[in-house]
Amino acid sequence: MIVVAGGEAPVAAALDGLPADAFVVAADSGVDGAHGIGLRVGLAIGDFDSASEGAADRVLAEGGRVERYPAKKDATDLELALDAALARTPSRIVVLGGAGGRFDHWLAVAFLLASPLYEGVAIQARWAEATATVVREPVTLTGHPGDILTLLPVHGPALGVSAEGVEWPLHDEDLAPGTTRGVSNVLTGTAARVGVRAGTVLAIQP
Incomplete structure (x- = not known):
């Protein structure tokens, strides 16, 4: 829709x-x-x-x-x-x-x-200027090598965050509200896989 x-x-x-x-x-x-x-x-x-x-x-x-x-x-x-x-x-x-x-x-x-x-x-x-994807279940985000990908926890902590296909992968990491830990990551190929065990992440591709 x-x-x-x-x-x-x-x-x-x-x-x-x-x-x-x-x-x-x-x-x-x-x-x-x-x-x-x-x-x-x-x-x-x-x-x-x-x-x-x-x-x-x-x-x-x-x-x-x-x-x-x-x-x-x-x-x-x-x-x-x-x-x-x-x-x-x-x-x-x-x-x-x-x-x-x-x-x-x-x-x-x-x-x-x-x-x-x-x-x-x-x-x-x-x-x-940008695409924003709400991540609660694992998603595949497409783009180009070198594209920026920022992951922001919203409405509380995001637990067990994973990010593959990026220059700085995340492996079952907890992101507290307000952290900049997920800011300005970079795609290494044409797709990145992002998931979260609990909570919500806003994945932004500027």
Whole structure:
């Protein structure tokens, strides 16, 4: 499943490897971002204070649904979109776009993606500048030799962290919140294998 966030518009290259028939949920101006890369939105959700005029109408015209929320609410449009996506019980959610250059937004999105609320689904975010993968089960991350890979424990300690295919491997190591132990590792080939025995790691490929 694809969730298109508002803010920074996604690039077409972010669709690489994603199924063409994936259901798309768009948050607010994420509707414009989705349409900009040729995606049909199945569900648009949010207060639509930043979407273009007619964006929601286009979703309806193409057979999708629109859920409107007041501007004054207790959750961001992206959180509402993720909750709506989770209700469809996907095995994987890929978030496109987001942050929009604001550091507080980037942090909020990063912590949201790794929230325990979504621990039953694989989640990855793809921005123009970086990819962030939530690691709770072993995953294989692809790239190029020399690419940077940073591993950050979030929402508590990450226990038994392993990383193979990198210049400085990790073997069943515990990473405490706030540690820089996993910052700026480097891929030695085209793939790295990352796992964690308990807890959550955010694997960032800038």
